[in-house]
Amino acid sequence: MKLIALALCLAAGSAVIDDKPPTPKAPAPLVTGKVLFDGKRPEPTKLPATPEQAKGCCPEGQSVDATDPRLVIDDKNGIANVLVTIQVDAVKAVPSKTAIVVDQKSCVFEPHCTIVPAGSKVVFKNSDTVNHNVHIYARRNDSSNDTMAPGTQKEYVFENTDKITVGCDYHPWMSSLLLVVDTPYAALTKSDGSFKIEGLKPGTYKVKLWHETLGRAEAEAVIQADGTSAPLTVKLSEPKKKD
Numbered sequence: 279m280k281l282i283a284l285a286l287c288l289a290a291g292s293a294v295i296d297d298k299p300p301t302p303k304a305p306a307p308l309v310t311g312k313v314l315f316d317g318k319r320p321e322p323t324k325l326p327a328t329p330e331q332a333k334g335c336c337p338e339g340q341s342v343d344a345t346d347p348r349l350v351i352d353d354k355n356g357i358a359n360v361l362v363t364i365q366v367d368a369v370k371a372v373p374s375k376t377a378i379v380v381d382q383k384s385c386v387f388e389p390h391c392t393i394v395p396a397g398s399k400v401v402f403k404n405s406d407t408v409n410h411n412v413h414i415y416a417r418r419n420d421s422s423n424d425t426m427a428p429g430t431q432k433e434y435v436f437e438n439t440d441k442i443t444v445g446c447d448y449h450p451w452m453s454s455l456l457l458v459v460d461t462p463y464a465a466l467t468k469s470d471g472s473f474k475i476e477g478l479k480p481g482t483y484k485v486k487l488w489h490e491t492l493g494r495a496e497a498e499a500v501i502q503a504d505g506t507s508a509p510l511t512v513k514l515s516e517p518k519k520k521d
């Protein structure tokens with residue numbers, strides 16, 4: 279027994295001695311950047327919400343957040359929810375393994391903006407104590423209009439690339455945006471306007487940017503052989519009003 283115990287100790291000891299520190303890996307190729315508002319930041323807009331419409335949305339004493347979620351700019355001009363995509367031939371997004379959830383809470387869609395790899399399941403939930411109405415305005419998928427009772431949910435599948443707006447007929451300030459993409463190289467800017475896209479090989483890429491009220495822009499990203507790339511800065515401004 280003693281011999282066996284000694285052998286086990288030696289085996290364990292030798293395992294520790296052979297445990298070399300892992301070799302540092304090269305940084306994963308990454309495209310990073312920031313999307314900034316060009317000009318003086320517009321003040322956040324409040325959408326109309328009558329007391330009658332907002333009834334039951336929030337606990338007593340709290341008021342509904344009817345801030346327009348479509349244009350969110352931070353105090354350093356970073357723009358949230360800009361869709362950033364890179365298309366690579368023959369590389370297509372695979373549907374999400376788990377359902378993508380959009381909740382309705384205190385009469386606000388959460389999140390406002392969601393990337394949906396084509397073919398993924400999207401579940402709309404109603405966590406409120408009032409009825410909502412998931413009104414889907416799609417261009418390249420089926421549109422629909424479903425009343426959703428408190429505590430219920432409904433599943434949708436969107437197969438085609440699209441930019442789908444979702445509203446609620448009971449609460450006209452509510453809006454959600456589903457961005458159905460067929461590329462795995464897609465990101466939404468965070469609240470400070472920053473984004474990152476991983477998994478690309480070294481090379482030169484066209485980067486497309488799209489925002490629901492500010493429109494489109496394009497940039498070029500170059501990933502060097504060592505996987506690094508210079509961070510991009512892209513500016514968007516209010517679309518010029520037509521006369």
Ligand SMILES: [Cu+2]
Pocket residue numbers: 385409410411446447448449452
């Ligand atoms: Cu609603």
